[in-house]
Amino acid sequence: MRRFIVALIAGGAVTSAALAAQAHAFLDHARPAVGSSVPASRPIVTLWFTQDLEPAFSDLTVTNEAGQRVDLGNAHIPQGSPAELQIALKPLPPGTYLVSWHVVSVDTHPTEGTFTFDVGSG
Amino acid sequence: MKPFGAGAVFAAAAILLSANSAALAHGWAGQRFFPATILTDDPFVADEISLPQVTVTPPGPDGAQSTAVEIDLSKRITPNTGFVIGDQWQRLQPSGLPAVTGLGALHTEAQYQLFINGPHEALGLLGLNVIWAHTGRVQALGAPDFTTLAPTFNFGKGLGDLPRSLPYLRPIAITGNLGFGFPTKTESAGVLNPTTFNYGFAFEYSFSYLECCVKDIGLRAPFNQLIPLVEVAFTTPINRIPANQTIGTIQPGIIWAGQYFQIGAEAIIPANRFTGQGYGGVFQLHFYLDDLFPRSIGRPISEWW
Numbered sequence: 001m002r003r004f005i006v007a008l009i010a011g012g013a014v015t016s017a018a019l020a021a022q023a024h025a026f027l028d029h030a031r032p033a034v035g036s037s038v039p040a041s042r043p044i045v046t047l048w049f050t051q052d053l054e055p056a057f058s059d060l061t062v063t064n065e066a067g068q069r070v071d072l073g074n075a076h077i078p079q080g081s082p083a084e085l086q087i088a089l090k091p092l093p094p095g096t097y098l099v100s101w102h103v104v105s106v107d108t109h110p111t112e113g114t115f116t117f118d119v120g121s122g
Numbered sequence: 123m124k125p126f127g128a129g130a131v132f133a134a135a136a137i138l139l140s141a142n143s144a145a146l147a148h149g150w151a152g153q154r155f156f157p158a159t160i161l162t163d164d165p166f167v168a169d170e171i172s173l174p175q176v177t178v179t180p181p182g183p184d185g186a187q188s189t190a191v192e193i194d195l196s197k198r199i200t201p202n203t204g205f206v207i208g209d210q211w212q213r214l215q216p217s218g219l220p221a222v223t224g225l226g227a228l229h230t231e232a233q234y235q236l237f238i239n240g241p242h243e244a245l246g247l248l249g250l251n252v253i254w255a256h257t258g259r260v261q262a263l264g265a266p267d268f269t270t271l272a273p274t275f276n277f278g279k280g281l282g283d284l285p286r287s288l289p290y291l292r293p294i295a296i297t298g299n300l301g302f303g304f305p306t307k308t309e310s311a312g313v314l315n316p317t318t319f320n321y322g323f324a325f326e327y328s329f330s331y332l333e334c335c336v337k338d339i340g341l342r343a344p345f346n347q348l349i350p351l352v353e354v355a356f357t358t359p360i361n362r363i364p365a366n367q368t369i370g371t372i373q374p375g376i377i378w379a380g381q382y383f384q385i386g387a388e389a390i391i392p393a394n395r396f397t398g399q400g401y402g403g404v405f406q407l408h409f410y411l412d413d414l415f416p417r418s419i420g421r422p423i424s425e426w427w
Contacts, residue, residue, distance in 0.1 A: 023381040023413035024150075027334040035289065035337030050381060107416040112240070113153035115335050116286065 025051035025083070025105040027113055037118040041092035045071070045099055052082035057104035060087050062097055070097065082106075094120025152240030153335055154280035155328070156297060157379045158196075160386050160406050161353040161371065162322040163299050165245040165278040167204035167235050168196045169411035169420045180371075180392050180402040185217030187402075190226065197411075198422040206231040214263050224259035227266055243280030243295070249273070255306070267310050272320065274301030282335060293331040298323040299355075308362065316362040322355030330379070349377045353388065369397040373404070383409045 194208035258265025356370030375388025
């Protein structure tokens with residue numbers, strides 16, 4: 001029975017490894033970091049994902065505590081970095097800012113998320 | 123974003139339409155990912171397969187202990203409906219007697235996704251579980267000679283909508299099942315078969331949610347994909363035998379959720395003397411078919427043609 005169980009597990013793992021597939025894009029990390037405090041305004045927000053993104057359906061915004069956009073509306077996937085999403089920011093006064101993103105990975109799986117970062121308290 | 127032409131619009135529309143159904147694939151509500159739990163039923167329709175789940179039960183009240191190898195397939199029929207089918211191969215070691223082996227009872231579930239609320243990270247599912255009579259070794263292994271019909275409500279709720287002043291509580295999620303089991307025979311070989319109230323919960327703490335949505339504390343793969351959890355499940359008879367003969371288990375463990383599969387392991391602790399004694403354990407390798415085969419069998423059957 002032990003051999004049967006080991007064979008099942010090994011077979012499943014090999015099958016998974018052999019398949020060249022895509023999947024849901026998880027946020028891997030961000031700059032400014034999720035939930036971080038930075039001493040001064042940054043010119044851009046960059047998000048790194050675990051999968052390549054579909055440009056037409058991937059976007060992010062940055063808003064202040066009053067809900068007003070503080071980004072320049074130019075969310076884009078940088079050339080040669082298909083798993084990265086960037087947007088430029090206006091100069092940010094001290095405060096808390098909300099990053100909201102939604103992306104579609106290249107195999108059509110959508111994911112979304114939000115996080116905050118603080119300026120002026122790091 | 124860059125402007126795009128008519129061809130791109132058509133392609134984009136196709137992607138958007140397919141993305142809408144993919145959004146309901148395994149365990150997502152807003153930014154919350156719910157893993158497939160081991161003991162309790164999931165509150166979402168999915169394209170997934172447990173291959174295998176290996177369970178070593180704690181010794182029962184009579185000292186008998188079993189090892190089971192189980193396979194469960196979950197499949198979406200449409201974006202909001204699905205089914206589950208599963209069976210297990212079992213080795214039962216009665217106390218002081220030779221071991222017996224064979225198939226357990228076939229079980230199925232018909233599912234309807236009642237709601238998904240993204241902003242509040244909430245899921246609800248209605249299901250009808252059926253354990254089929256005479257599909258396992260009845261006399262030797264104790265597989266049922268009667269069918270049990272078990273309507274159930276499965277739910278999930280992430281705490282991500284808590285105030286941001288409570289950051290370290292926001293990665294918590296709770297899933298659960300509430301249902302009844304109706305046997306189609308009241309007695310089998312002189313033993314009464316009660317109608318039962320079945321309830322179970324999973325309490326999860328998602329490190330991936332902490333990292334993506336609350337605070338980056340520097341965890342990287344594989345540690346940022348861990349979900350420690352405690353599952354509990356109980357069955358209480360509501361007729362024919364005393365209600366105090368509730369049985370149940372408490373199962374602390376951990377799940378690692380990757381892009382294409384997850385691995386889970388839990389200890390099995392009997393909740394009382396009616397359930398058993400000592401300890402057991404369960405291991406599960408679980409594949410996400412919608413991520414492995416996003417353009418074929420990982421899609422709802424209604425979208426295959």
